[in-house]
Amino acid sequence: MNKTVFFGALTVAGIAAGAASAATLDDVTARGTLNCGVSTGLVGFAAPDANGVWEGFDVGVCRAVAAAALGDPEAVNFVPLTTQTRFTALASGEVDMLARNTTWTFSRDVDLKMEFTGINYYDGQGFMVPRDIGVTSAKDLDGATVCIQTGTTTELNLADFFRVNNISYEPVPIETNAEAQQQYLARACDVYTTDASGLAATRATFENPGDHVILPEIISKEPLGPLVRHGDNEWGDIVRWTLNAMIAAEELGVTSANVSELAAAATDNPEINRLLGTEGELGAMLGLEADWAVAVISAVGNYGELFEQTIGENTPIGLARGLNAQWTEGGLIYSPPFR
Amino acid sequence: MTTITDPPKEGFRLNQLIYDTRYRSMTIQVVAMILLVLSISWLVSNTVQNLQALGKDFDFGFLWQPAGYDINQRLVEYDSQSTHGRAALVGILNTILVAFLGCALATVLGVIAGVLRLSKNWIVNKLMAAYVEGFRNVPLLLWILLIFALMTEGTPQPRDFREGGSASMVLGDSVAITNRGVYVPAPVWGDGSLIVVIVFVLSVIGAFAYRGYAKKLLFDTGRLLPMVWPAIVIAFVPAILVFFIMGRPIGLENPELGGFNFSGGIHLRNSLIALWLALSLYTGAFIAEIVRAGILAVSKGQTEAAFALGLRPNRTMSLVILPQALRVIVPPLISQYLNLTKNSSLAIAVGYMDVRSTLGGITINQTGRELEGMLLVGLFYLLLSLAISGAMNVFNNRVKLRER
Numbered sequence: 001m002n003k004t005v006f007f008g009a010l011t012v013a014g015i016a017a018g019a020a021s022a023a024t025l026d027d028v029t030a031r032g033t034l035n036c037g038v039s040t041g042l043v044g045f046a047a048p049d050a051n052g053v054w055e056g057f058d059v060g061v062c063r064a065v066a067a068a069a070l071g072d073p074e075a076v077n078f079v080p081l082t083t084q085t086r087f088t089a090l091a092s093g094e095v096d097m098l099a100r101n102t103t104w105t106f107s108r109d110v111d112l113k114m115e116f117t118g119i120n121y122y123d124g125q126g127f128m129v130p131r132d133i134g135v136t137s138a139k140d141l142d143g144a145t146v147c148i149q150t151g152t153t154t155e156l157n158l159a160d161f162f163r164v165n166n167i168s169y170e171p172v173p174i175e176t177n178a179e180a181q182q183q184y185l186a187r188a189c190d191v192y193t194t195d196a197s198g199l200a201a202t203r204a205t206f207e208n209p210g211d212h213v214i215l216p217e218i219i220s221k222e223p224l225g226p227l228v229r230h231g232d233n234e235w236g237d238i239v240r241w242t243l244n245a246m247i248a249a250e251e252l253g254v255t256s257a258n259v260s261e262l263a264a265a266a267t268d269n270p271e272i273n274r275l276l277g278t279e280g281e282l283g284a285m286l287g288l289e290a291d292w293a294v295a296v297i298s299a300v301g302n303y304g305e306l307f308e309q310t311i312g313e314n315t316p317i318g319l320a321r322g323l324n325a326q327w328t329e330g331g332l333i334y335s336p337p338f339r
Numbered sequence: 340m341t342t343i344t345d346p347p348k349e350g351f352r353l354n355q356l357i358y359d360t361r362y363r364s365m366t367i368q369v370v371a372m373i374l375l376v377l378s379i380s381w382l383v384s385n386t387v388q389n390l391q392a393l394g395k396d397f398d399f400g401f402l403w404q405p406a407g408y409d410i411n412q413r414l415v416e417y418d419s420q421s422t423h424g425r426a427a428l429v430g431i432l433n434t435i436l437v438a439f440l441g442c443a444l445a446t447v448l449g450v451i452a453g454v455l456r457l458s459k460n461w462i463v464n465k466l467m468a469a470y471v472e473g474f475r476n477v478p479l480l481l482w483i484l485l486i487f488a489l490m491t492e493g494t495p496q497p498r499d500f501r502e503g504g505s506a507s508m509v510l511g512d513s514v515a516i517t518n519r520g521v522y523v524p525a526p527v528w529g530d531g532s533l534i535v536v537i538v539f540v541l542s543v544i545g546a547f548a549y550r551g552y553a554k555k556l557l558f559d560t561g562r563l564l565p566m567v568w569p570a571i572v573i574a575f576v577p578a579i580l581v582f583f584i585m586g587r588p589i590g591l592e593n594p595e596l597g598g599f600n601f602s603g604g605i606h607l608r609n610s611l612i613a614l615w616l617a618l619s620l621y622t623g624a625f626i627a628e629i630v631r632a633g634i635l636a637v638s639k640g641q642t643e644a645a646f647a648l649g650l651r652p653n654r655t656m657s658l659v660i661l662p663q664a665l666r667v668i669v670p671p672l673i674s675q676y677l678n679l680t681k682n683s684s685l686a687i688a689v690g691y692m693d694v695r696s697t698l699g700g701i702t703i704n705q706t707g708r709e710l711e712g713m714l715l716v717g718l719f720y721l722l723l724s725l726a727i728s729g730a731m732n733v734f735n736n737r738v739k740l741r742e743r
């Protein structure tokens with residue numbers, strides 16, 4: 001009996017793993033939809049709107065990949081995943097890709113067998129506290145109760161930060177951002193810590209966002225990006241170059257408004273021509289249509305457009321471009337050439 | 340002339356394997372065995388193959404790597420530099436703690452509710468019925484979340500305990516109930532406290548010895564010594580005397596508000612309390628029904644016979660009914676204890692750091708060792724369950740009917 005339970009568990013693991021190895025693009029095409037793992041709800045990055053339609057910065061990446069691979073940005077099946085379930089879901093083939101505020105780290109890339117396909121947001125871990133608590137620096141948080149999502153890099157950074165600064169804290173482990181919000185607002189924890197962008201997004205949903213401050217310390221590097229599993233490089237290339245196409249489009253001045261005009265005939269700029277498929281065969285090399293990038297940009301816009309629509313300064317989230325400006329404007333966002 | 344001939348000797352034919360009852364059961368067993376071995380080997384090779392395809396190996400070495408994360412409730416020394424194995428141990432102890440507390444409280448609640456549900460008092464009877472039906476018909480997870488939410492939203496924050504705040508400590512400034520948990524005084528062990536503890540343990544043993552003696556005297560001679568108050572006196576008076584003779588070596592440290600939180604004392608976190616109460620109330624409702632069934636299973640003739648012998652109702656219950664009811668109660672009680680222990684893995688819902696949250700949660704997530712981690716967690720629950728049912732079976736053997 002005990003043996004059967006043991007092997008039963010093995011079966012589940014075995015079958016789940018069995019689904020993971022086939023060519024992902026073929027699976028996606030055959031299915032007609034892209035299974036994209038997103039956050040369980042982080043306004044601005046991935047959250048359903050009032051009509052239940054998913055929207056946000058990470059959701060835009062999913063839609064862009066669906067537009068590239070299937071020609072239809074709506075053909076996405078969004079799978080909300082917690083921080084704890086995301087890697088297992090990707091490794092087992094439950095989702096084709098993750099676009100879920102996931103930090104690119106060495107061990108995730110190498111040991112967890114994930115393939116990060118680029119960085120769509122340069123972030124860092126911050127702390128949010130209620131204004132009336134009177135704390136101005138994270139180093140003043142000795143003895144504080146800290147809400148933290150389990151299974152994240154922030155959990156490890158937090159332990160390191162407090163240990164290095166030789167101050168104590170009480171961690172309150174939380175499954176999802178929504179639970180953390182509830183605990184924080186009930187003052188069951190003094191501090192909420194996660195990526196600074198996540199803090200800004202969470203604060204934007206509060207009744208009185210002004211009552212909460214984000215402390216100046218950024219205690220880590222959190223390069224967030226989409227990822228796929230190891231072992232299917234062709235699929236990884238598609239996700240990587242879809243993101244790069246959006247970034248290159250912003251640099252080259254291609255927007256959702258002018259993309260159809262620019263793609264109608266070859267322009268004077270050969271890089272735009274190669275990107276939009278009016279010159280060369282980059283689409284065919286990826287195993288996609290020649291106008292794949294046109295589909296991406298007309299569906300979700302270029303990187304800058306997506307940023308401004310979802311998390312930019314004119315949205316309630318109000319994030320400045322900062323590190324996430326184009327390299328030509330002093331930021332870190334940079335696409336390798338389309339050649 | 341003989342009409343009876345020996346049946347013709349026939350050789351063994353293959354179809355006898357199916358049609359001959361002498362061989363059929365053997366055939367079925369052999370076929371089943373072959374299928375079992377085949378499916379097991381398929382499972383193993385499939386797992387190995389898929390692990391290879393993912394480029395993963397099967398290795399428990401991660402247990403000796405530094406964990407890197409902190410755990411709030413630790414029964415043993417642990418910090419973020421400790422190993423994943425140590426983190427798993429912290430989780431295991433937390434699981435055992437909540438399972439133990441839960442089983443104890445559930446038994447008390449269950450026995451009280453079960454006996455009271457048989458009460459002739461209409462209100463008591465119906466109240467207990469409402470408790471039992473309410474708790475066993477609503478999913479456990481909802482109760483855990485409800486109690487946790489009540490504790491988080493309904494109790495004051497530590498800062499309200501400051502001068503001029505709206506909340507204050509109870510029980511002579513020794514207990515603080517906050518939305519982060521309950522802070523109670525912690526004992527402080529001074530010089531000579533060991534002697535007090537030893538004396539106390541010895542006098543508890545003495546109290547039990549007295550009870551045994553009184554019982555023997557009752558059965559041998561029929562003389563009834565008082566049982567309750569001498570046992571209490573024997574258990575507590577010597578220890579209290581020694582406590583004062585030694586100059587009160589055991590003190591209490593009250594929790595005090597400092598900085599963000601209370602410090603000092605023992606911190607019972609909301610997650611522990613919510614999980615403990617919900618598990619106990621939920622399982623207690625099932626135990627109440629088991630107790631009621633056990634009591635009802637004892638024939639009414641036993642009560643009448645006891646009354647006819649002149650036993651009073653409470654003695655009838657404790658000497659005649661309950662010992663017989665235990666035989667019916669204990670076996671299903673074991674299974675309730677196992678349920679409670681395994682249900683404690685719902686701890687994840689309120690962030691209680693049990694073994695499912697440490698080894699089966701954060702460790703798996705940080706190291707990517709899903710298969711190894713889950714196998715270890717499964718193995719732990721299996722061993723814990725076997726240990727509990729083993730211990731309870733020993734108890735069951737002591738109370739079960741001995742045929743003479």
